[in-house]
Amino acid sequence: MRVLSGIQSSGMVHLGNYFGALMNWVKLQNEGHDCFYFIANLHSMTQSYDPALLKKRTLELTATLIAIGIDPEKSTLFIQSDVSEHSELAWILSCLAPLGEMERMIQFKEKSAQSPESVNAALLLYPVLQSADILLYRPDLVPVGIDQAQHLELTRNLVRKFNKRFNTEYFKEPQTFHTETVKVVGLDGTAKMSKSRDNFIGLVEEPEIIKKKLRTAATDPARVRRDDPGNPDICNVFSLHKLISSAKDQAWSEKGCRTAEIGCLDCKGRLFENLMQLLDPIRERYKELMEKPGLLHEYLDLGAQKAKKEAQKTLEKVHELIGISR
Ligand code: ADP
Ligand code: TRP
Numbered sequence: 260m261r262v263l264s265g266i267q268s269s270g271m272v273h274l275g276n277y278f279g280a281l282m283n284w285v286k287l288q289n290e291g292h293d294c295f296y297f298i299a300n301l302h303s304m305t306q307s308y309d310p311a312l313l314k315k316r317t318l319e320l321t322a323t324l325i326a327i328g329i330d331p332e333k334s335t336l337f338i339q340s341d342v343s344e345h346s347e348l349a350w351i352l353s354c355l356a357p358l359g360e361m362e363r364m365i366q367f368k369e370k371s372a373q374s375p376e377s378v379n380a381a382l383l384l385y386p387v388l389q390s391a392d393i394l395l396y397r398p399d400l401v402p403v404g405i406d407q408a409q410h411l412e413l414t415r416n417l418v419r420k421f422n423k424r425f426n427t428e429y430f431k432e433p434q435t436f437h438t439e440t441v442k443v444v445g446l447d448g449t450a451k452m453s454k455s456r457d458n459f460i461g462l463v464e465e466p467e468i469i470k471k472k473l474r475t476a477a478t479d480p481a482r483v484r485r486d487d488p489g490n491p492d493i494c495n496v497f498s499l500h501k502l503i504s505s506a507k508d509q510a511w512s513e514k515g516c517r518t519a520e521i522g523c524l525d526c527k528g529r530l531f532e533n534l535m536q537l538l539d540p541i542r543e544r545y546k547e548l549m550e551k552p553g554l555l556h557e558y559l560d561l562g563a564q565k566a567k568k569e570a571q572k573t574l575e576k577v578h579e580l581i582g583i584s585r
Contacts, residue, residue: 262292263398263433265299265339265389266324268317269306270454271461275443277327278502279404283438285328287402294334295396295566296324301339301346301388305381306370321555322548323463326541335569337562339392344570348391349384351577355420356387356413365409390414394430395570402436406451411435425580440502448477448495463545466535473531478523479516488519496527504533 264284266276288294298320303313317338329336339345361367361383371378381388389410393401394417401411415432422428442451445458452459460469478496479489491497491513500512508529515521548555578584 260287260292260400261396261398262287262294262400262402262436263296263393263396264402265297265302265392266320267299267303268313268320269303269308270316271459271464272320272323272327273443273452273454273459273461274499274502275404275445275452275459277462278440278443279438280402281324281327283402283436284324284334287400287436288329288334292400295337295398295569296329296334297337297339297342297392297562297566298324299339299389299392302385305379305385306374307377318552318555319463319549321559322545323541325548325555325558326544327462331558331562335562335565336558337566338559341559341563342395342566342570344395344567344574345388345391348395348570348574348577349388351581352391352394352417352421353384353387355417355424356384356390360413360416361386364413366406386410386413387417390417393433394418395573396566397431397573398433399431400436401433402438405437405441408435408437427580429576429580443502444495444498446472446476446495460534462538463542464538465542466531466538469534469538470531473527474524476527478526482516482519482523485522486519489516489523491516496523496530500526500530500533503537504530508533 264280266272266281272281284294284296298317300313300317321336321338324336325331364386367383367385370382386409390413393414403411411433418430418432421430444450445452445456446460447456447458450456450458460472473496476496479491479494481487482489494516497512497516500509504512512521512526512529516526575584
């Protein structure tokens, strides 16, 4: 099967990204599918940004993706802006995109409400560019987190519109592929874990920083004192145990919390140890890779070449279908 997905280079990759989407990128790759994964740096431009930082983060994200297991020799790993066909197909699709539907996109409404003074047209077109990213590679599956489901729905709608308008069956409707973890809650215990709120645990963050963040992370508010029993079902630290810890440690945490045999600090300490077992090798590999920017660029060049070949094929066919070939 053909698989495609992308991630913005707007900050450090966190546990929400990993358990919500990236885990599946690695899984699908290792099952032997034909995977295209890219860094959506053009999407990151829809919000105010610093050019030097965008460049830096793009390389850091490349290293992070490789560190979690994306193998640039198995998967096609590339940067969106290296394949100019993305922007071109986005224009073509924007001629079919219904304005009303674009204005109803949840992410557009949320982001424009966050900073109403700086709503640009690209924020509205964001999901059209995403549809172009996808359709250029005509994938069967798109592994993303649940918050992207509406954008995938628009993509399928654009497929139907395109095929009908140009009397073809060229594009097929891609399916969304979610992980079991629908939403990872942030350390504040209320909102989803997100780069834009300071409530995340970064995959390659230093252990000391993670330890500090965990120390102040929200737990069941009923546990004011050490011997107050708690309810793990509403505790965010326990929800992280469920993602990371063994069944034995989960049982220890659950029972200890309900009976107040353990305190929140004990529970967080165990979570930290288990988290480090997952993150230590990722962080080490990341650091090694960041010392070899030349190698990272070689991987990205290789990916761009492979992606461009595929994208050009699609766009050539699209030009023919829509009447702009000669
Ligand atoms: P962020 O919201 O932190 O800016 P992105 O929008 O770049 O993250 O998301 C990258 C991928 O990770 C998407 O597929 C998204 O659905 C998923 N994702 C992001 N945050 C979470 C979360 N807290 N829980 C589950 N999945 C998430
Ligand atoms: N919008 C996605 C996100 O914020 C990133 C993205 C851009 C993407 N283009 C894509 C995801 C194409 C899947 C397919 O996470």
